[in-house]
Amino acid sequence: MFELVVASGKGGTGKTSLTGALAEVASPAVLVDCDVDAADLHLIVPHRVCEEHDFSCSSQAVINMDACTACGICRESCRFEAITMSPDPETTHGLRFAVEPTACEGCGLCVHLCPTDTIRFGKVNSGKWFRSEGNRSPFYHARLGIAQSNSGRLVSLLRQEARAAADREGLDLILVDGPPGIGCPTIAALTGSSYLLIITEPSRSAIHDMERLVSLAEHFHIPAGVCLNKCDISEEMSGEVERFVSERGLTLHASIPYDPAFTQAQIRRQSYVAFASGGREMIHALWQSIRDDADRLGRTGGRRFAV
Helix, strand or coil, X not given: CEEEEEEECCCCCCHHHHHHHHHHHCCCCEEEECCHHHCCHHHCCCEEEEEEEEECCEEEEEECCCCCCCCCHHHHHCCCCCEEEEECCCCCCCEEEEECCCCCCCCXXXXXXXXXXXXXXXXXXXXXXXXXXXXXXXXXXXXXXXXXXXXXXXXXXXXXXXXXXXXXXXXXXXXXXXEECXXXXXXXXXXXXXXXXXXXXXXXXXXXXXXXXXXXXHHXXXXXXXXXXXXXXXXXXXXXXXXXXXXXXXXXXEEEXXXXXXXXXXXXXXXXXXXXXXXHHHHHHHHHHHHHHXXXXXXXXXXXXXX
């Protein structure tokens, strides 16, 4: 099975647009949106939601005021200042203790210290994940709740479901729209994958963050290649990208000029390939280059994916 992760060191480089375009030209594949903190691949990929599941992998403290003695130990001990105290004449002691949901880290210290076992842990609904059917392939995506953490665990869950679907349906290709940056969700999306396609742009910040992403891929022994998007907005910065790619022994798969059609396609909720005449040929060449490099490195297992 060949698992291609499309990622970028920073947001705004065109990662999702190019992932959606690749999904149009690649052979039937399982499509996964692992940018769960700001998922938007579903906006340009035609799909029908078939399943919706709650995601919960953390707990939060809940205080039972009927049994609370208002000793204040929980509030004094919470280093996250997640427990509030306010006057309440309706309670036995005239005080009400409550847990602030966005501040509680679920460490469990208050539960351990409470002398009357008044505080318990309750599961938190952190978001939802979906199994959808696209035009040509299964599509897995998610929506993390506001102020919720554990996006790395949600990414891992999506990849696990995608791999199971690929095995079940006999598909050899998984195409992943990865998160930007190099944090926990990116590590969860990248670890154990077959190949990383880095989307960058000719700007100082993008080059800096691309370098960090390359180092991350090298740490996990994931082969990587680069696609330079909006290459014509700065010849100087484009030259720096090309020099960096050459010095690190990477493959520059494509240099794509700035094209307003990418934005117009997003507005119309379409992929670039479906919207722009001539877009298919350029994205086809990008996909061909990725396949050739992955095959050269022995990452495709000898598979020659059709277009």
